[in-house]
Amino acid sequence: MAVVKDNFLLYLLIEIDSMNSGKDFFTIDETDVFILCGCWESVFLIDKKNENRIHLGDFDGVVDIGLISKDNSWAITGREVIYLWRNGQTVIIDKKELRCLENIKLVSSNLVELGIDTLNLNGNKSKWTLNITTQEIIKIDN
Numbered sequence: 001m002a003v004v005k006d007n008f009l010l011y012l013l014i015e016i017d018s019m020n021s022g023k024d025f026f027t028i029d030e031t032d033v034f035i036l037c038g039c040w041e042s043v044f045l046i047d048k049k050n051e052n053r054i055h056l057g058d059f060d061g062v063v064d065i066g067l068i069s070k071d072n073s074w075a076i077t078g079r080e081v082i083y084l085w086r087n088g089q090t091v092i093i094d095k096k097e098l099r100c101l102e103n104i105k106l107v108s109s110n111l112v113e114l115g116i117d118t119l120n121l122n123g124n125k126s127k128w129t130l131n132i133t134t135q136e137i138i139k140i141d142n
Helices: 008-021
Strands: 025-030 033-038 042-047 051-057 064-067 074-078 083-087 089-093 101-108 109-117 124-132 137-139
Touching: 025 064, 033 064, 051 074, 051 083, 051 089, 064 101, 074 101, 083 124
Parallel strands: none
Antiparallel strands: 025 033, 033 042, 042 051, 064 074, 074 083, 083 089, 101 109, 109 124, 124 137
């Protein structure tokens, strides 16, 4: 057995072992091609055909929010930041007004509604739309 001196490497080894054992592994969303899943404080997109794992990002706390598009062209998850996977690339959307993501709803094939609960920040809840293709964000409700 190898001795791991780097805490980050140890964390990754524990996380991979956890995924392999099913411990703390849960499904957020699933299609015929992908599984969007959480493991501890990380979110992965797993390709069912070849079992490739795409690490979308890490969060402070467990994340259980996310969607995969019906045509498998994009996936989204978030909490204090939003991770958008599209065209094989992961984009980080980090905007103060979008922190505390509470839910994601599909509006149309490339448009999602983001429910934000900023009660801990400024006492407000709000709704926004995010265009997946253009990444345009519009506030729709307080």
